[in-house]
Amino acid sequence: MPISNSCIQANANALIGAATTRQLAQVSGLLTENSTYSVACIAALPSASDNQGRLIYVTDISAYRYSDGDSWSNCYDTTCRVALRQLFGWGWDACGNLGNGICPSYAWSSEVREQCSATNWCLITNASCVTSAIKTDGTLWRWGRYVPNGSGMSASPIQEQNSSTNWCFARQGGGGNGHAHGIKTDGTMWGWGYNDDGQLATNLVNLYTTCTTPVQEITSSTNWINTAIGSNHSAGVKSDGTFWSWGGDNSAGVLGINSTAISKYSSPVQEITSSTNWCYASAGNAFTSGLKTDGTLWSMGIHLYGTLGTGCANSVSASSPTQEFCSATNWSKLSSSGSGTNNQSAIKTDGTLWNWGNNTYGMLAIGSGSGSVCSAKQEFCSATNWCFTDVGKKHTAAIKTDGSLWMWGEAQYGNIQRASNACTPIQEQNLGTSWCTATAGLSSTLAIKQIIKGFNTPS
Secondary structure, three states, rough: OOOOOOOOOHHHHHHHHHOHHHHHHHHHHOOOOOOOOOOHHHHOOOHHHOOOOOEEEEEEEEEEEOOOOOOOOOOHHHHOEEEEEEEEEEEOHHOOOOOOOOOOOOOOEEEEEEOOOOOEEEEEEEEEOEEEEEOOOOEEEEEEEEEOOOEEEEEEEOOOOOOOOOOOHHHHHEOOEEEEEEEEOOOOEEEEEEEEOOOOOOOOOEEEEEEHHHHHHHOOOOOOEEEOOOOEEEEEEOOOOEEEEEEEOOOHHHOOOOOOOOOOOEEEEOOOOOOOOEEEEEOOOOOEEEOOOOOOOEEEEHHHOOOOOOOOOOOEEEEEEEEOOOOOOOEEEEEEEEEEEEEEEEOOOOOEEEEEEEEEOOOOOOOOOOOOOEEEOOOOOOOOOOEEEEEEOOOOEEEEOOOEEEEEEOOOOOOOOOOOEEEEEEEOOOOOEEEEEEEEOOEEEEEEEEEOOOOOOOO
């Protein structure tokens, strides 16, 4: 399974691979023959170790030299480059969920880097007061309230207790101390956190008990590819295309089993249609959604504020999968609010971004900040280069294919880097173009920035 979900890395790599040395220098925007990054001769090159990742033009040989950290060479193919993935956060640092080592809670209106300054982050997921993240070495880290190897609070990343090196996917939920799931490269799924409604799928309901170390779901399946976290329930998709749900909230039909007779399940149950073409799961506050390989989008559960996107405001909840109103067949990305606000955000294969549900704080990015929308409505700017979206409780973070990061919704504690609510997308204040993934939490945003050494800037 791929660890990274970056939609700009492939474009950058293709550009690097196709470029000549001179073109590469021009593309990076760092170097020209007359710039300060040129020297008269080889002997004038500065320290290679201090300039790792730099290209410098050498006048007497009319060529560039690249520093791999040990020496200056003429090697500048993609194998010489290292992708640095740095993690930053801003907004409310409640319980240390930004991971920057600061306690007690504090509000940040501009980006601050996580305390360890690691350069190999690849996945980040945040909700309420807890953050989980995965590194490219397959290790899983967590910070905020309730870290995986003990109770309490940590304001800096702590590795999960088993120190496994084969994690490839994770989702963090909110609601109290929250619960979370992670998937390993062997296809097994593990959970930690609250299990009071059976949301860890261990075939047990543990009232007032928090699992602080990962526990495997009861079926021990080895073909999970995706998992989603709702307020008190979870969902997941297997490689055979089947869709499964478990936990509470089923009085609203979130499990999609065409029955609400049993309010909670502590082990996975398959949705009623037994379809085998599901490819992605998403979950929110008493509702569940998913994408199929045919590009269609389906939801089940509560329809408060038009959450299911069926075209009818506050209609009867659905206990089996119901297709969104427009019956589009080109949906490619999906995110749902984990708690409280009941709205969804999705991207189509044409790069357009659509939202529906609760719009109280401008969360739908449609130019106004009130009411609700019961079917998919395109974001105000009608951009066609969106590639990633993540819905928090009251705001959304999204990324375009040019690597720029945008936010909208309620402005609180600096979470969208502005003082007032935004009902249209606004770019993060540094106007960066190297963001590759992000997560919107309760009142905070965390994101990973990718720097290609020798292409953008050195470390």
